[in-house]
Amino acid sequence: MMRGIRVIGLMVAVLGWGTGVMSAAERPVPVFEELPFGTVRPGGWIQAQLERDAATGVLPDFDKFCTAVQRRVFASKAGAPKGQNSTEYWFYDGAHEGYWMDSLARASILSQDEALLEKAEDFVNYLLESQEENGYLGVYPPELRLSHVGDDEEFCTAGWTYMGLLAWYEGTGDARVLEAVERAMGWYMDHYNRGKQSYFSRPEVPFVSGPVSHGLVLTEVAHTLYRITGNEAYRDYMLWIYEDFEQGNAGGDDIKLKRLLDPTRAATQHGVHWTEQLRIPVWAWYATGDPKYREAAEAAWDKTREALLPSFCVMSDEGVGRERRLPTPETAYEYCDTMELTASALYTAEKTGESRFADLAERCFFNAAQAGRLPDGTANSYFTIDNRYAMPPEPATRFRHNAGHYWYRPVQGPPCCSFLMFRIAPYYTKMMWMKTADGGGLAAVAYGPSRVSTKVNGTGVTIREETDYPFSDTIRFTVEVERPVSFELWLRRPGWARREGEAREALTPEAALLRDRTRAHRASQADMTVTAPDAAIRKDGDYWVVSKQWKSGHTVTVEFSPVVEKALAANGEYALRRGSLVYALSIPAEETCLQVWKTGGAGEVITPGEALGGLEETVIEADPDSRLQSRKYTPKEGAEWTYWIHAVPHGKGARQDFEPVALEGDPLNPWEEPTCGLRGRMVNGAGEEIPLTLVPMGSTILRRTTFPKDNP
Template sequence: MRCKIIITAICFGMSAALFAQSVYPGQHAGKMKKETVAPVQLESFDLKDVRLLPSRFRENMTRDSTWMVSIDVNRLLHSFRTNAGVFAGREGGYMSVKKLGGWESLDCELRGHTTGHLLSAYGLMYAATGSEIFKLKGDSIVNGLAETQKALGNGYLSAFPEELINRNLRGTSVWAPWYTLHKLFSGLIDQYLYADNGLALEVAKEMGDWAYRKLKPQSEEVRRRMIRNEFGGINESFYNLYALTGNEDYHWLAEYFYHNDVIDPLKELKDDLGTKHTNTFIPKVIAEARNYELTRDETSRKLTDFFWHTMIDHHTFAPGCSSQKEHFFDTGHFSNYLNGYTGETCCTYNMLKLSRHLFCWTGDVKVADYYERALYNHILGQQDPESGMVCYFLPLLSGSHKVYSTKENSFWCCVGSGFESHAKYGEAIYYRNDKGIYVNLFIPSEVNWKEKGMTLRQETAFPAEETTTITVHAKEPVMTTVYLRYPSWSGKATVRVNGKKQTVRQTPGSYIALARKWHDGDRIEATYPMQVHIETTPDNRYKGALLYGPIVLAGERGTEGMKTPFSNPALYNDYYTYDYQVPEGLKTTLQIDMKHPERALQRIGKEMKFTTLQGDTIRPLYDMHRQRYVVYWDLVGRNDK
């Protein structure tokens, strides 16, 4: 999504955050009137049952939470109150509220989307930490939104006038009003699911009733004209609202936003992505995933599976991201699109959401492998550790650098989706079924499996170290199976239980099953050897990225010619046209033995730092901040036939 305004801004060096939520099998037990009817292999733990332990992930989450807490609720409600005319009796009136800038400016047609994202993020952070401050912030926003909805009088709720919806129906110029409402619906639903806010559900239902009354009388011609505009995952929200209430009107609304031109080719298993807008596309498939879960529609399942594999196998860069200048491109010329505008973060956010649905259905380790790669290389590295600000794109142009948001005057879509991502790292580490518990990610954390009276505590320095240690805590012995992901990137794994080496018959790209009666204090140690390997572009075997296990490595290229000092990395919000001013002659070649790439790198100490034979310093891409870098090298070497 590209904003139509450019606003000068200064980065104030505070913390940032990160991304609208979905419902996965097994979550939020007891809140659904319509449960999942499709067969699933695994269920997701509720986020409140997982706690992060000290790690880079928790550091990101802490920076995220700091910025989230600092944002004044009145600022987030200002544009909603302006639209509804709700100012009477307020001390100082609306003029005393410092208005948000960037995409939240009163002249930006997407205003209000950040409030929706933050409703989700406050709910997620409350579930992930248990801290009451996040519930209080969410409650305050919901109360303010309910007040403005009541003032408008017909169930409509937005930071912009209903006329933007009318323009959409007429086919006249307007940006993406339903996209923005999707964020609001999702945020309200998440407030109910994660923070038990019943008022949030009532507000969402009134919005849904308004939408039904608005759209039910419209002709098919109007419908098709309307959905040509980006509408995000509004149909996913209506499926979720239907699941929560059982109200068939909301199911009708979900189907109303079925986009024939996009989804029909997928039904025929056609890769007809062309140069379509990537992040407009993915949420529509997420809605199909929810349709399958709620109705067992096999067509929705097949097209979802086909789309996911098409994306991963053909449209995804080494860090797990996709899109260039927000769009699909001709993958027959893949290496031509390694520019400064690759990897819109919202696309990765949505691909991770879609991946979780597929993993619950299939338990496929390939899905878990992708999730790990995208999480570490893109999402984890989206946030600047110094300022907490986040990136719109992950540029793969050699010599480019990350361009960060600003605290006051950005609020791009990737800042909004950003507010959620760093709050919900715990959601995909563990899964369960009637056979046992799955350990998918090697992130320091603790999961409480309440039904079994069992807790797993995972401690690791991965990826700096190859070993993860899991300690079992249980009041009574528990007979179950612990499934350890055996990643496709791993060498021969070693597993010990209470110091005793276990026989590992599985191979990489599967799960190691440890079935036994577990006692309090039992200890699992799993070691996954990591190797350096090359991933070349499909059209050019001499253009490739280096990886160490699942971690994409990047070469340091300094700060020569950078436009601004990196205490203020992005003077303008020109993320879409940013001129990286790459110095002439910047070195992009790498001398390497194609059959034995590990010979080209030497690791320095225990940290994730390497040097090459030609003197390059190589680090994980997620650690590459405030300087230029190279990810895709021009490879030169022997034994490459």
């Protein structure tokens, strides 16, 4: 059951509510509330990563190589030449322009890179100039609107674009942008709505292709506009979109209520659809109070847990396919899933106040997302594998799709996974801090180096979170205020930081391995200590709450004491983790250049062979003057990764084979030069105990993340 749910005037367990939008007295009250984008700024290694991505990663040159953002289809209203008469290619270009807008807006504002800010502003102006007098801001010419010919995907093209525009509005205060988005949403609400035209019901065809259901992302625009403006019409429209989808015939329908509420049906379809839509039943529950949405939200997260890999992303080499297989560490995940799962988990943490969702967001961002990209931001992999012994995996029968999807490439095909490499850190940063529902406090929901500046109880407040977390166990909060002010500071208690004997939910693949839906609980010796001079400290659900009258210079210190855990994976092996980090054995690798991406002029890709469905693995000479290259990796000769781990019990008195160790890395670039590790011993094939040091899996390219128990 979801905890932390508060209802005005009613107990949570009330039954028999009807459907539709209920009065404010009957709807559950979120525990926290989002802050506007830009209110939270990154610090430390997160800021350094964003700055590298903006300055020397592929981001500043991305539009030179991605034809989908070059055709400017919002202005031309002309699909790609290869599209012929199909509307699919209007969608393809428009959707990627939307991803580009969102990436540019968020990355430029948080990095404060001047060149990127200028590029983002130019793209904003281009979009605003393409808006028609009637408010329409989309990619289709008039004769193709509302026609539902082929894969007409108005909603998703608009959704991704408008979210980028709203981020630009909140981060810069450009009122033109909010006005444009409201006019644009007005056009959709006038044409697709109750008593008007359905979007997801297309009776002329028996089954509409799965990409159409990406249109549910327009719920996020409606949800965000409701937060910004308070206009309940946007909240109601968010609900109508979900209701219309429920009644429609679009594919990618795992998130439909009838699917979610069927306990025999697992998540099976496209992973990105699943992860980007997980937040919608949660929003619907808090918007209506209808218990069917609460039940659906709980079922969705239960099914998500069953598909989690050791890296804390869902398995998805395109499809989740949970009913046919287990989430073994040899199963790939799509990079897009890391971003969307992180965002959905944080949106759910905001509403429910439950630590387990923020735990998942941290672990997905710190492990799966970092393990699928290069630290310098020059490339990522479309598909990533937890136990990655080669890129691509070998033999060929071990992987689906073409080998190029497993390379590190500056621009993936399709490029959605490349865009999301630049969106995930800004989304994570935005949701690290939230306001309490009553507005009288601030909550550190997800940890990491950051700064939040906002008003609390009418007074300007800035809190600096100084830490190397998750590589450090210490966090120091320093408060600056315009004048002395009383408020509550909420500090999340991670599930892995609970005292001995206190039950905690373990978001691990154990349940998937056992094929059940029960929640696994395990006590640990981990702990969390909060030090706040002259303050009252109490426990409220999954949070420590620090209350006092704050003055500038006041501090709060949090100390974690995580233990090393051996987490059972779906293949019967064990992953080692400590706190939010999953650790892996780094396998020495040989790098091979397969493409060179020239950044001069309009951009040029030098690649061998034909790129028809897959890229030929023909080695070419790397260009030392180009920082952008497509690469594959193979283990160095003599590299060894066949080891067995001691399967010792958890809890008090358990022998620890691995202990944390500090490494001489770079605190601002810890994914390339790790600052922490686990040092211990494993058994090799000869039965010998070998000393080994594991590092965060995000600090590796080739790696082994799970290990079998004692060698028989």
